[in-house]
Amino acid sequence: MNRYQFEDLISDYIENKLPIAKRKELEAFMEANPEAKDQLESIRSLMKSMKKLPEVRTSDQFTAKLMKRVEFEKNRPSAKKYVATTVGSKTYFGFTPIYATVMTALVVAFVVVGMQLVPKTNNNSTVLPTSITAETSTIPKSTSPKPYQNDDIMLAEDHDSTDVDGPARVKSGQFDDKIKLVGNK
C-alpha cells in the first residue's frame, strides 16, 4: 500500500466500511508510517468537530415573512393562471391542451405548405431557374405544339362537308343535274 491508496481509504476506515483484510492492511501501513496515523486521527477529529457545529437558526420574523410571501404568490395573477391551467388538467405528450392544439396546427400547416412547394412533374431531374433554362435551351420554339386558336376552329367549321349552309355549296339545281347525267351513262 502506498500513500495515495492509504488516503483513498481513510473515510471508509473511519466509517467502518472496509473489509477486514483491507482494514488490517491499512493498520499495518499506519504502524509503519506514524504520520499517516496522525493524518487519520486528524480527519477523525475534524469530522467530530463538524458534527458539533451549532445549528444555525432562522430569525424570529422568518415565518411571518414567509407567510406574507406565500400570500403574495397565492394572489399573483400568473400564479392563479398557472393553477387554473395546470392543476388537475390532462396533458398530451407532456403538453397542456392549448399547447397541444397549437403544436398540432403548426405541424399540419407545415405539411400542407411543404406539399404545395413540391414540384408536380414526375421528372426527377433538378429544376433549374428559368433564367438558366432560357439561355441554355437548344430546343427551337417552333417545335413545340401550336395551341389551338379560335380562328382555326372557325375555319374547320367553314369547310366542313356536312355543313349544309356553307358558301361553297353548289346550287341545288346544278347538283341534281350532275347526278342525273351519271345515271344516264
Added chain:
Amino acid sequence: MDKEFIYSDEELIARFQNGDEQAYVELVNRYRDRLMTFVYRFVNDGVIAEDIVQDTLVKLYTHKDYYRNIAKFSTWIYTIAGNLAKTELRKKKRRKVTNLSEMGTEDWEYQIPAVERDTGDIVQGQFAEQQIQRAIQSLPLHFRTVVILRDIQELSYEEISKIVEVPLGTVKSRINRARLQLQEMLKELR
C-alpha cells in the same frame, strides 16, 4: 436529528398537494432550521442564507405538484435549496469581479472578526467554528456541497447521491477528498 413524527414528510407533502395548508406549515417548521444550517454553511452569509431558505420554501408552496412520491421529500427540498444556493454564489462571484481590485485578499470571501485563541473554551470553540467555516468556504463547490451534507447535515451517501445527482462512488470519493483538503487547511488548528 431524526425525531418521531405522527406524519412522515412524504405523508405531509401528499396532504399539502391535496390542499391541506397546515401540512405546509408543518413542513416549514421541520425544515427551516435544517435548511438554514445547510445554506449558511454553504454561502457563509446569514442574510443571504435566510433569503435562500425563504425562496426554497416559497418554491415548495408554488411547485408542490412537481414533487413525485418516488424520492424522499428531504432529498427533493435539499436539491432545491442547493441549486438556489449555487445560483446565488455564482451571482455573488460575478458581482465580486468588479470589486476585487478595491479589496484585500482576505476580504474576498468572508468577514470574520479577529478572535484571540486563549480567552477561554467558548471563545476557542467559536474560533474553531470560524476556522472550519472558513476552510469549508475555500473548498470547490462540488466538494463543499457533499461534505456539508455528510458531516454537518449527517445525510446518508445514498441521499447525497440523489441530491447532487452524481453516482454513489463519486460522492464517496468527493467526500474523502474534501476531508483531506480540510484537514490540510486546518492542520495548525489542532
